[in-house]
Amino acid sequence: xxxxxxxxxxxxxxxxxxxxxxxxxxxxxxxxxxxxxxxxxxxxxxxxxxxxxxxxxxxxxxxxxxxxxxxxxxxxxxxxxxxxxxxxxxxxxxxxxxxxxxxxxxxxxxxxxxxxxxxxxxxxxxxxxxxxxxxxxxxxxxxxxxxxxxxxxxxxxxxxxxxxxxxxxxxxxxxxxxxxxxxxxxxxxxxxxxxxxxxxxxxxxxxxxxxxxxxxxxxxxxxxxxxxxxxxxxxxxxxxxxxxxxxxxxxxxxxxxxxxxxxxxxxxxxxxxxxxxxxxxxxxxxxxxxxxxxxxxxxxxxxxxxxxxxxxxxxxxxxxxxxxxxxxxxxxxxxxxxxxxxxxxxxxxxxxxxxxxxxxxxxxxxxxxxxxxxxxxxxxxxxxxxxxxxxxxxxxxxxxxxxxxxxxxxxxxxxxxxxxxxxxxxxxxxxxxxxxxxxxxxxxxxxxxxxxxxxxxxxxxxxxxxxxxxxxxxxxxxxxxxxxxxxxxxxxxxxxxxxxxxxxxxxxxxxxxxxxxxxxxxxxxxxxxxxxxxxxxxxxxxxxxxxxxxxxxxxxxxxxxxxxxxxxxxxxxxxxxxxxxxxxxxxxxxxxxxxxxxxxxxxxxxxxxxxxxxxxxxxxxxxxxxxxxxxxxxxxxxxxxxxxxxxxxxxxxxxxxxxxxxxxxxxxxxxxxxxxxxxxxxxxxxxxxxxxxxxxxxxxxxxxxxxxxxxxxxxxxxxxxxxxxxxxxxxx
Numbered sequence: 001x002x003x004x005x006x007x008x009x010x011x012x013x014x015x016x017x018x019x020x021x022x023x024x025x026x027x028x029x030x031x032x033x034x035x036x037x038x039x040x041x042x043x044x045x046x047x048x049x050x051x052x053x054x055x056x057x058x059x060x061x062x063x064x065x066x067x068x069x070x071x072x073x074x075x076x077x078x079x080x081x082x083x084x085x086x087x088x089x090x091x092x093x094x095x096x097x098x099x100x101x102x103x104x105x106x107x108x109x110x111x112x113x114x115x116x117x118x119x120x121x122x123x124x125x126x127x128x129x130x131x132x133x134x135x136x137x138x139x140x141x142x143x144x145x146x147x148x149x150x151x152x153x154x155x156x157x158x159x160x161x162x163x164x165x166x167x168x169x170x171x172x173x174x175x176x177x178x179x180x181x182x183x184x185x186x187x188x189x190x191x192x193x194x195x196x197x198x199x200x201x202x203x204x205x206x207x208x209x210x211x212x213x214x215x216x217x218x219x220x221x222x223x224x225x226x227x228x229x230x231x232x233x234x235x236x237x238x239x240x241x242x243x244x245x246x247x248x249x250x251x252x253x254x255x256x257x258x259x260x261x262x263x264x265x266x267x268x269x270x271x272x273x274x275x276x277x278x279x280x281x282x283x284x285x286x287x288x289x290x291x292x293x294x295x296x297x298x299x300x301x302x303x304x305x306x307x308x309x310x311x312x313x314x315x316x317x318x319x320x321x322x323x324x325x326x327x328x329x330x331x332x333x334x335x336x337x338x339x340x341x342x343x344x345x346x347x348x349x350x351x352x353x354x355x356x357x358x359x360x361x362x363x364x365x366x367x368x369x370x371x372x373x374x375x376x377x378x379x380x381x382x383x384x385x386x387x388x389x390x391x392x393x394x395x396x397x398x399x400x401x402x403x404x405x406x407x408x409x410x411x412x413x414x415x416x417x418x419x420x421x422x423x424x425x426x427x428x429x430x431x432x433x434x435x436x437x438x439x440x441x442x443x444x445x446x447x448x449x450x451x452x453x454x455x456x457x458x459x460x461x462x463x464x465x466x467x468x469x470x471x472x473x474x475x476x477x478x479x480x481x482x483x484x485x486x487x488x489x490x491x492x493x494x495x496x497x498x499x500x501x502x503x504x505x506x507x508x509x510x511x512x513x514x515x516x517x518x519x520x521x522x523x524x525x526x527x528x529x530x531x532x533x534x535x536x537x538x539x540x541x542x543x544x545x546x547x548x549x550x551x552x553x554x555x556x557x558x559x560x561x562x563x564x565x566x567x568x569x570x571x572x573x574x575x576x577x578x579x580x581x582x583x584x585x586x587x588x589x590x591x592x593x594x595x596x597x598x599x600x601x602x603x604x605x606x607x608x609x610x611x612x613x614x615x616x617x618x619x620x621x622x623x624x625x626x627x628x629x630x631x632x633x634x635x636x637x638x639x640x641x642x643x644x645x646x647x648x649x650x651x652x653x654x655x656x657x658x659x660x661x662x663x664x665x666x667x668x669x670x671x672x673x674x675x676x677x678x679x680x681x682x683x684x685x686x687x688x689x690x691x692x693x694x695x696x697x698x699x700x701x702x703x704x705x706x707x708x709x710x711x712x713x714x715x716x717x718x719x720x721x722x723x724x725x726x727x728x729x730x731x732x
Contacts, residue, residue, distance in 0.1 A: 053458025
């Protein structure tokens with residue numbers, strides 16, 4: 001058969017989420033539990049510090065001087081939307097607004113503004129002002145300023161420091177409103193300071209603007225004077241060079257107001273003659289075209305009225321002649337007469353055309369001559385213009401220099417006029433929205449606020465001190481710490497009772513103490529394979545931890561189970577069992593170990609409750625460790641085990657003594673008693689190491705004198721539900 005362990009199934013995502021949520025909730029509950037436990041254990045310290053803090057806060061509040069706060073609300077515009085829109089003063093929304101307002105806030109709290117307020121209110125010479133703020137000096141006597149006791153600068157500096165320490169402002173991030181505040185012991189003084197603050201801030205803003213424009217005007221004055229001198233010099237150079245080089249320019253045409261340049265006179269002539277040359281060339285081409293046209297087809301001939309009339313007459317004669325030829329011969333006299341008339345008409349037409357041809361020739365020659373003359377003049381002007389351009393290079397340099405200086409001068413002059421107008425406008429971008437009023441009631445101290453602060457501080461201090469004490473305190477405050485820190489099984493927890501009440505509580509089997517020791521007995525029954533160890537030593541780290549009571553209670557509990565139990569007081573240095581039972585400390589353990597008595601029945605007393613048998617410590621020996629280290633102890637145990645079912649030794653404490661380790665090495669089990677809230681863990685650890693070095697078998701620990709109210713929160717539930725010991729005792 002396969003003995004391999006089964007693999008754990010993987011958790012689903014929902015299961016992992018639920019598991020993480022449960023762990024988180026457990027962590028929160030653990031923190032809450034620890035906090036409640038700390039309060040439950042250290043409530044006296046926390047409460048005392050809290051009450052003391054509240055009392056101190058009340059006393060301090062009553063002793064503090066009342067302070068009165070006056071305030072006013074100002075509106076700070078981004079920039080002045082004045083009558084003249086100078087570019088730097090144009091209001092605009094931009095990303096630098098926040099920078100502008102932060103600058104204004106800094107100016108509101110500046111030293112220079114505070115000095116203006118002090119000087120405005122004459123606070124530097126006011127003895128009452130210094131007395132109000134507790135400033136001790138020897139500058140005044142009887143409210144009057146002592147001569148030569150101080151300088152004005154010293155008083156002004158100290159008054160400014162006092163003022164700045166009590167000034168504050170509040171502003172919204174996206175708001176132009178600023179609230180200025182001043183607090184002092186005098187309500188009237190607070191109002192006066194706030195009023196002066198607002199007034200001086202507004203006036204200082206105007207002064208800065210005026211000073212800035214004044215500096216600009218002074219600078220522009222100097223610059224304008226320099227530019228005027230440069231304009232005069234550049235224009236003088238321009239005129240001298242033009243006169244020397246015979247450069248004549250005409251101003252720009254009146255029809256182009258945007259053009260301020262000059263035109264050379266030669267260029268105008270060249271342009272005019274070039275246009276005339278073009279017209280002359282056109283005329284010459286036109287005349288040449290008419291001249292080359294045949295005489296009878298020219299436009300002049302065709303449009304000549306005389307030639308037209310003659311052509312009409314010739315055409316009529318030719319028609320008549322052609323008609324006559326249909327009937328007669330050419331020699332017919334009337335026909336010859338018509339021929340002569342036709343020839344005369346042709347000669348007349350040819351003469352008229354020749355005359356027109358001559359006129360066209362003359363027109364052509366005239367236009368050609370005019371064209372040649374214009375061409376010659378144009379060529380001359382071109383040469384002159386090119387020469388002028390060569391000579392105008394330096395002229396243009398002078399001209400540009402003069403134009404640049406003139407433009408700069410005009411721009412600066414315009415700017416000078418704008419700044420002069422803007423600087424004279426008395427409109428401020430600072431305005432008072434809500435003026436200051438005399439405070440009706442003090443702003444501080446505030447009783448409820450101070451008490452709340454005192455409560456918080458006291459609570460924090462109390463919790464902190466309680467936590468520090470918890471860290472310093474090494475006592476076992478919780479039963480779980482025994483297993484966690486001391487590595488011991490917890491046999492049981494014994495509740496705390498009044499002095500001497502534990503023994504009385506054992507008499508009632510229904511009491512919490514009795515049930516707690518029954519739990520210890522039950523736990524011991526599981527410590528060995530045969531039940532409760534037959535020989536048990538009960539010890540502790542130091543005295544007075546309840547080990548003797550635990551030994552007695554454990555013996556009584558075992559006796560109630562119908563066992564023969566012997567309680568042996570093994571603390572021979574400081575025996576206590578006989579005091580508990582009210583018997584005499586007669587011959588006992590020390591007598592037997594020393595060999596002075598061999599009769600065991602004589603050493604055993606039957607005066608214990610519930611049939612419990614007792615062996616007292618006996619006489620005080622010179623050296624208890626020597627007695628316990630001998631063989632008599634083993635003989636005693638062997639002899640007693642033949643008669644008793646269980647032997648319970650009330651051993652001495654471990655620290656500082658060798659008795660407990662010697663005894664623990666001889667018994668079957670050791671019950672280690674630890675006093676709750678008292679036994680230091682470090683000491684208990686050392687004691688347990690000593691027992692371990694003696695090869696003692698520690699069955700477990702019993703936590704005695706346990707107060708559930710001082711334990712971790714929630715542990716005391718088991719002790720809150722039980723029998724009513726008082727009622728049951730009365731009923732018994």
